[in-house]
Amino acid sequence: MTQLQSPAEPGTASAAPSEVRPAEARSLLATAWLRIRRSKIALLSLCVVVAIMLFAILAPVLSAMSGNDPFTSNTSPEVLDDFETPGLPLPAYMYPSASHWLGVEPGLGRDLFARLAFGGQVSLTIALLSTAVSVVLGTVLGAAAGYFGGKTDAIISRLMDLFLAFPHLLLVLSLTPILQSRLRDTPLGQGSFLPMASLVIILGFFGWAYLARIVRGQVLSLREREFVEAARSFGSSHLSILFRQIIPNVMGVVLVYATMLIPTNISAEAALSFLGVGVKDPTPSWGQMLNAAQAGNWYLSDPWFLAVPGVMLIVTVLAFNLLGDAVRDALDPKASRH
Amino acid sequence: MIRFILRRTGSLFLLLVAVSFITFTLFQFGPADPASAACGQECTPERVQEARVALGMDQPFLVQYVDYMRGLISSRMIGAPGAESLCQWPCLGKSFQTNENVSDIIARSLPYTFSMAIGALVLWTLSGVGLGLLAALRKGSPTDKFIVGAASVGVSLPIPVTGLFLLLVFVNQFHLLPFTTNEINSPFGPQGPWAWVLNYLLPWIALAVLFSASYIRVTRTNMIETFGEDFIRTARAKGLAPRTVTFKHGVRAGITPVVTMLGMDIGLLLGGAVLTEQIFSVPGLGFTAVRAAISGDLPVTMAITMLAAFFVIVANVVVDLAYAAIDPRVRLQ
Amino acid sequence: MKNRSRALALAVLIATAATGCAAGQTQPGNKPSAGSVTELAPQIVKSGFTTKGGNVNVLMSSDFQTLDPGNSNYVQTANVGQLYYRTLTMAKETAGQPPTVVPDLATDTGKVSKDGLSWTYTLKEGIKFEDGRPITSADIKYGVERTFAQDVYTQAPQELNAALDAGGYKGPYKDPSAVLKAVETPDARTVIFHLKKPFAEFPALASRSNTAPVPKDKDTKLDYTNHPVSSGPYMVQSYNRGKSLKLVRNPHWDPATDTNRTALPDTFSFSLSTSQSTISQQLLANSDPNAITLDSNGAMQTSDSAKLADPQVKDRVASGILGCNDVLSLNTEKIKDPDVRKAIALALDRQSILVQYGGRRFGELEQSPLNSKMVGYTDPGLEIDPAGKPKLEEAKKLLEGKDYPKTLTYGYANNRDSYKNTGTVVQQNLKALGIDVQLVPIPAPNYYSVLASEQLPDMGRSGWCGGADPSSVRTSADPILGPNNDGTSYGFSNTSRYFDPQVSKAMYELRNTAGTSEELGKKWAEEFNKALKTYPIIPLIRSHTNSVVGSNIRNAQVGYFFGGIDLSIVGVEH
């Protein structure tokens, strides 16, 4: 059995150009890592991603170091203008300073650095968890559709069509408030968990169909491969074949898709919170901060307030995108050769 | 071919029914109650009940749904007993907010959405395919690297950030462009095509930056792949001019995935670019849908969701037909 | 986006958009010391203009919900309605003041019977519809009848109907044979209303759009909004829903019958879908000298406030106080101890809350939800700081040794940031008292029905716009803190659920007492102030509106009631 598994050559790795290098049997991940290490851009984006993750994880520590927290407001006239443009931070507080590393927000005078860091926690958690939900759903459903075929396939495929045809944003717009009102009385719905849980569920639930379609295609061809046939002839159960033979062999594709889905979900969180249906004040997230910047046209008189979450968002999405490209190139040399 | 179209129409119909039913059902569980929204601060239970009658919400759920769907087949009467009014086919109901025919609201919103979609589409297709092709032809050159880099940044620009940034810089700070006005929704209006272009330029750019970035990537990848195909080598071996090889043989074959993408994106965009319309206050379908969703205006939300799904599904069919036109191999099936 | 909702219900007005200002008194650059600004004088742009003619462009971010006088609870409709419908009496606006009730279609503001239960009106002569047909008492009665059909007109104004002795009348549609006995029309020029209880402010109720005449044969029910038949100086020439509305002169309107409306411009052109940010930018830049807006708060965004002092703009700002104000309502069933409620009131930093509403240009701190301009008003003498500074030490002292809730919820309508931000400030303030506040967003359209339900939050922002008669204490005091119809519990819109056996009973009895508005006003104010001193609600902000107009616009005043430019007297240089 084990011997049958090991030559696993998941379609993607076999394409190493024979003129260049003898096809050595390196493991998928090792090859991938080697390739990533060779690309400066990939390494740089990996570093940025790690740094952003650390920034988010260490949010409580970092904001404590700066002496602020994301929720304490300060509307005293020494901080915020209270006459000409009421609520606009005075210049000393609008921009980075020793007491407020990124200045304070207009209106409530809360510390921007702390909100950015804690907002990162929220945004990234939502993006990562919803990606995980999509990936699990997509892989399992896609693999099941491809492997079992017949009615299972028909049902799952129709479901995929439905999900792909649905105008997501519109549906999510009407769905999120519903879900939030349902979740409010459950443990998931407490405090800042509420918007996070609802966004994770919704983004996760709407992201699986595309992956499922890809996985299904892969599994359709895998199903006829010798090692699956062999496992079948040894009398392995369907579930064991599915989870031990099939799914490990589509992990390459899944990994590529997952790394590309993360930045998509980061943007989606930002979009929904921006529209006011996602994360809501006082819980910070990068999308919520964008929403706050647009509210009352604050960004026109305090562009810095828009720049802080905006630049953070762009850098994060860019880093994840570049990393995603690198992972795809590494795992799928057919694409990378270009 | 006829069978193909028939089959697709059949599945289109089923999908629409599914989409409408899901939307309708979801709405029943929504936190917003249109009836109690109708009377505000003096909503005694009796008044809410009257409002339910007025909005037709006193009927059982399934009756409401069937009534609604009936309007898609023929005209129907809407309203409280004694005060019914005719809703002409195709009847999408009447707005809970303004009692307007939803079909009128949609008809009013469509030109804005079209204006947004068309300009953005032209902009991003030209720039996306053009730059993608250029990068593919100059593969490995500094030009290629620059384009690929710009595309990577482009896909990473969230619409809210670009949109607000464009407004801030071009409108508010430097007054280079006018504030978007809702008076203009077609190039044939009294203000002329130029005013139309200026009015929609920023939303177009915001959309096009994002979209063209992914078109650049897809075009480039596919063109490089196609340029590596055997038939391109054959074409060169025949002694064809490079231009013929590139366009007649290369682009025609390499463009198919772009056509698919384009079709799907058009479908999506016709359903309303929710974010962009919101940021630039363009009262297209997306903008209207958001307003309706927030205020609990079920008929409007329903109709726009269905219309958006309809566009996506039709776009799918059109893409398939376009495929058949481009690729003779598909015609066989 | 923030000021989208213009659904200012008229009678029991919901203050969803409650902002206003008067930039007149304070000099820019000269920061007034806290508390010195108590009230800002209204500013009317270029008054005294009398030239007829010209066109006024009215910019609006969205269409009117309706133009049907029988289906409108909206201030914008009421404002534009002055142009195409007339009512028995009329609430005439004066900037900075509650409106005065004056005769309109009727010859006077009504004659009351001795028992106070019947009001009689006589129609003027020479009043006609736009088609030249004379307006009769039957048309008035039919207008009132329609507003009983709440299953057709969800927004039908109900203050008048609630006062009438109408039995179970349900409007003219469902059962055409039913008769509305509460309105009598003995002849073509006389209308008599029969009431359940005396109502000193009835002339104000008669100014409601219920009494706008509707010719029965022209009633197109819900489609009436597309072309309401005019009885006023202008009529609908074209109405393109969601896009434009054009009003032109009604040739059958006789100015001799109407002293309330100057009707100077020849036409009004409404643009119904210009985004708010565009409107404010256009008005500030004077890009259309004939333009005004009806959007709430003059379509101004918070960050536009600094531009109002600009010399190019200053003279074009019409401003004034509104009847609307915002309070923090405490659930007295949850927070039972008046001392605890007082402590909460004292701990609030109301100045910070004002900043969330856009600062001094958009509102002022108030000491009572009632207005000193109301007939019979007396100051309640609350201990909250007029300048809005928290009195933390006093608050803490009040709580010493008390058992009070350590966590409270704050509910807010999710359509405006100032509501949410107010919650953030409250949260911050109460932390000092050891109370943890959780913010609960509530869908804006359902906000008040949630407040009236079991899901009522412990605290909530609540708005009030002056009641059926903005100059009367009673029509505000009763709905805010009064008892229910039989006096056994709190009233329907009493969101703090205040019920005190003595005070509430006194209020209940006042309802059945006949008398002049002034006499009754004093008594109401007395009871109301007693209630207020137990802090069921904490007064916060009284709204101001600034509305910038184009440079050709004359006689532009901000209505106390409408919150926008008063269309009945506006003029344009041409």
Next chain:
Amino acid sequence: MTQPSQTTTPGPRAAGSAAAGTATGAFLEVRNLSVKFPTDDGVVSAVNGMDFTLERGQTLGIVGESGSGKSVTSQALMGLLKGTSAQVTGQALFQGKDLVTLPEAGMRQLRGRNIGMIFQDPLSALHPFYTVGHQIAEAYLVHNKASKKQARAAAVDMLGRVGIPSPDMRFDEYPHHFSGGMRQRAMIAMALICEPELLIADEPTTALDVTVQAQILDLMSELQQETNSALILITHDLGVVAEVCDDVLVMYGGQCVESGPVDGIFYDTRHPYTLGLLKSMPTLTTKSGRLNPIPGQPPSLLALPHGCIFSARCEYAALAGDGVCESQRPQFTTEDGHGSRCHLSSEQILTIRNSR
């Protein structure tokens, strides 16, 4: 084919020399042709100093494992590497013009008209979106001032000549309507429509089944004789070579390891690699004889060994002694128009050959 004999008797058609002689004015003369590809992993040396000549009416077979550089050689000759990152050096004189230095525009004039090419997999080599006839007519139109009608007539005629039944009807069909053999015939028609003097066929029969292979080979020979063109046949199928070619060139690691008249290669084999190739053929009489790989891996073209490129896989490397095979690149030595690149003496080779 008879049993290999030990005596070298150059066949009557082997008059032209495949050796590195200086047959000035030859129809095609390739000298020291090298092709290198810079990649992320280093420089790939795909072809390293090829020399051969070819005359009209002759057929040259180029044989080798995949990756030995035979296809790259053909592409270099066609100028298909121009405009890519490939670095082509050396000379390839075609009727006196150097194909290596000829600019793309000039090269384009030759392609199709003077040099035709047939590719391995006709399904992928034909454009899927255009009709077969269109693609052939297009080739005609590039080099002939003709109307579309004339081009069609020419293409139909050519389709008929390559043995496609009812060519007028098949003209309007798409490649995917054709069977594999038909497609290859169409490819040949396309390559020959302008009657080129030199035809390069890159594994023309590999993708076809055995019976069709024979038909295609016959067809090519026929047409070659009709037009008296020169033919370079690239293949890894020695059976095909034996059947069609006059001269043979064996490639390994981008180098020519042995070349000479076809009989010489088969019966007087002088390189252990060629021996290996022959040995791995099941029987020479069956046409399906495919090469079974010789033990070991082909050399990495990123870093060629200093010594004999084949030394790592050569069973007889030890026979040369002193490790010379590992340290020193052998010279290409020619004898009777039959050359090879091996350190072993002809006696040693003879011994090895006999010992089989």
